[in-house]
Amino acid sequence: MSMNNICVVGVGLIGGSFAQALKQSGFECTITGVVRDQEKGDKATRLGIVDQATTDLAAAAASADLIMLAVPMLSMREQLEIIAPVLQAHTVVTDAGSVKQPFINDARACLPHLNRVVPGHPIAGKENSGLDAVDPRLYVDHKILLTPLPESDDDAVELVRHLWEKTGGTVECLTPDDHDNVLAATSHLPHVLAFAMVDMLASRQKADEVFRYSAGGLRDFTRIASGETTMWRDICLTNQEPVVKAIDELEAHLAVIKKAISEKDAHTIETVFRRARETRGRHIVDKS
Amino acid sequence: MSMNNICVVGVGLIGGSFAQALKQSGFECTITGVVRDQEKGDKATRLGIVDQATTDLAAAAASADLIMLAVPMLSMREQLEIIAPVLQAHTVVTDAGSVKQPFINDARACLPHLNRVVPGHPIAGKENSGLDAVDPRLYVDHKILLTPLPESDDDAVELVRHLWEKTGGTVECLTPDDHDNVLAATSHLPHVLAFAMVDMLASRQKADEVFRYSAGGLRDFTRIASGETTMWRDICLTNQEPVVKAIDELEAHLAVIKKAISEKDAHTIETVFRRARETRGRHIVDKS
Numbered sequence: 001m002s003m004n005n006i007c008v009v010g011v012g013l014i015g016g017s018f019a020q021a022l023k024q025s026g027f028e029c030t031i032t033g034v035v036r037d038q039e040k041g042d043k044a045t046r047l048g049i050v051d052q053a054t055t056d057l058a059a060a061a062a063s064a065d066l067i068m069l070a071v072p073m074l075s076m077r078e079q080l081e082i083i084a085p086v087l088q089a090h091t092v093v094t095d096a097g098s099v100k101q102p103f104i105n106d107a108r109a110c111l112p113h114l115n116r117v118v119p120g121h122p123i124a125g126k127e128n129s130g131l132d133a134v135d136p137r138l139y140v141d142h143k144i145l146l147t148p149l150p151e152s153d154d155d156a157v158e159l160v161r162h163l164w165e166k167t168g169g170t171v172e173c174l175t176p177d178d179h180d181n182v183l184a185a186t187s188h189l190p191h192v193l194a195f196a197m198v199d200m201l202a203s204r205q206k207a208d209e210v211f212r213y214s215a216g217g218l219r220d221f222t223r224i225a226s227g228e229t230t231m232w233r234d235i236c237l238t239n240q241e242p243v244v245k246a247i248d249e250l251e252a253h254l255a256v257i258k259k260a261i262s263e264k265d266a267h268t269i270e271t272v273f274r275r276a277r278e279t280r281g282r283h284i285v286d287k288s
Numbered sequence: 289m290s291m292n293n294i295c296v297v298g299v300g301l302i303g304g305s306f307a308q309a310l311k312q313s314g315f316e317c318t319i320t321g322v323v324r325d326q327e328k329g330d331k332a333t334r335l336g337i338v339d340q341a342t343t344d345l346a347a348a349a350a351s352a353d354l355i356m357l358a359v360p361m362l363s364m365r366e367q368l369e370i371i372a373p374v375l376q377a378h379t380v381v382t383d384a385g386s387v388k389q390p391f392i393n394d395a396r397a398c399l400p401h402l403n404r405v406v407p408g409h410p411i412a413g414k415e416n417s418g419l420d421a422v423d424p425r426l427y428v429d430h431k432i433l434l435t436p437l438p439e440s441d442d443d444a445v446e447l448v449r450h451l452w453e454k455t456g457g458t459v460e461c462l463t464p465d466d467h468d469n470v471l472a473a474t475s476h477l478p479h480v481l482a483f484a485m486v487d488m489l490a491s492r493q494k495a496d497e498v499f500r501y502s503a504g505g506l507r508d509f510t511r512i513a514s515g516e517t518t519m520w521r522d523i524c525l526t527n528q529e530p531v532v533k534a535i536d537e538l539e540a541h542l543a544v545i546k547k548a549i550s551e552k553d554a555h556t557i558e559t560v561f562r563r564a565r566e567t568r569g570r571h572i573v574d575k576s
Contacts, residue, residue: 202563
């Protein structure tokens with residue numbers, strides 16, 4: 001299958017890093033960035049992030065062999081509505097959204113069939129966003145999760161996998177529901193907790209003192225609360241049920257610890273802390 | 289006042305780093321490390337962490353001009369009982385415990401008077417502990433909080449301040465209650481949350497998958513859940529009331545977010561997230 005034209009919609013951290021990594025990998029294709037204002041597009045071209053840029057999504061989509069939608073979750077629908085009428089039969093449509101089921105619902109509502117749709121989500125990011133945050137090494141050694149549909153053509157899935165591997169990512173497939181449930185627990189919940197934590201500290205009397213006496217533990221714990229608030233709002237809204245379920249679970253575990261502390265139940269406190277520490281040690285490798 | 293003999297009880301991360309930093313600062317004194325087994329003491333001497341080491345706390349305390357208690361919170365009482373009968377009148381007693389009011393209660397119960405007692409707490413640490421984790425630069429540019437008592441002699445407070453400044457720390461004074469309340473919120477609560485978070489993930493079906501698909505956000509968020517579990521258990525037990533109060537507050541803020549997500553209340557979600565993000569940006573500086 002020929003792969004001449006790749007159209008990346010949204011040239012921020014995620015889409016821009018995908019485009020630039022692909023270009024630097026030597027993969028032969030022309031990458032067109034679709035942007036909201038041409039000035040940003042010109043800058044992206046000048047920086048070597050894309051080969052060319054346009055504000056005309058319909059025109060770019062019409063000649064594309066693959067379209068990567070790297071826009072906020074709540075903008076997906078609008079983009080799909082624009083590309084639906086102009087898509088060629090062979091054009092693969094993939095995305096980089098943080099929640100998969102809503103994107104699939106949008107695609108199902110907008111597109112005539114889903115055999116060329118391959119939903120995806122790179123597990124990589126930074127607190128910074130926009131063109132200046134673009135990093136062609138963003139995906140190196142990071143997991144890229146694809147959630148193919150029953151309708152997805154094998155060659156479309158393989159193509160998307162191949163492109164992500166070119167960026168340095170490691171591709172794994174799982175179901176959309178598993179994806180949304182797992183990410184609610186490992187990513188969306190920690191973000192919600194970090195936001196809640198900082199908000200709670202800010203509401204304290206002597207809030208200035210509170211932050212003045214904080215150390216590296218709090219800094220690292222709340223780093224993810226410096227992320228883009230609109231993006232995280234949209235993730236919570238679109239992945240509502242799994243996120244609420246994850247908060248419920250966390251509340252239950254926190255309640256056990258609170259009860260143990262209230263009752264000076266040293267054994268339970270230590271059992272939970274030790275189990276958590278050992279679990280983390282088995283599964284998570286810290287940067288040196 | 290002469291300051292010939294400093295006795296550091298507990299030559300782990302906190303006490304060992306204090307001793308070695310002091311030695312390397314050129315401060316003229318003899319530092320005796322009190323350890324549980326002589327082998328460890330010999331190693332600490334060999335590594336240049338202390339000048340000499342002993343397992344005999346009473347003997348070391350008897351000839352000390354200043355005693356630094358750097359042992360777990362729940363061991364403080366035992367050490368104070370041993371040193372009480374042998375203390376010279378001028379000997380300053382300070383500590384590095386994470387919770388101040390319990391140490392003060394212990395000191396009040398064991399010592400005949402408190403005018404030479406200067407409770408303290410360095411806001412510094414690492415996940416590693418023990419002799420191998422000792423780092424003479426641990427306190428550089430870190431806050432050292434002292435919570436002098438109404439009875440504390442000025443010259444005793446100034447001496448403890450001076451020693452910490454020699455290690456590179458920045459000393460501030462506050463009341464024991466303020467200390468314990470602030471630290472419950474900025475340090476003890478984040479640790480409890482990190483332990484609860486990992487414990488919740490571990491209890492999920494497909495826990496392996498959950499961790500496999502996690503990224504840097506979760507790693508940093510839960511880093512503090514790799515700390516010493518006994519130490520954190522003791523902190524929760526000794527700072528019970530402020531920690532439970534901080535958990536209550538966090539639960540209330542989390543409930544607001546959960547309700548907003550459940551009701552798809554985009555405005556409230558974004559308001560809280562934005563407020564948290566801005567507050568963090570004002571108060572916390574990330575490492576580059």
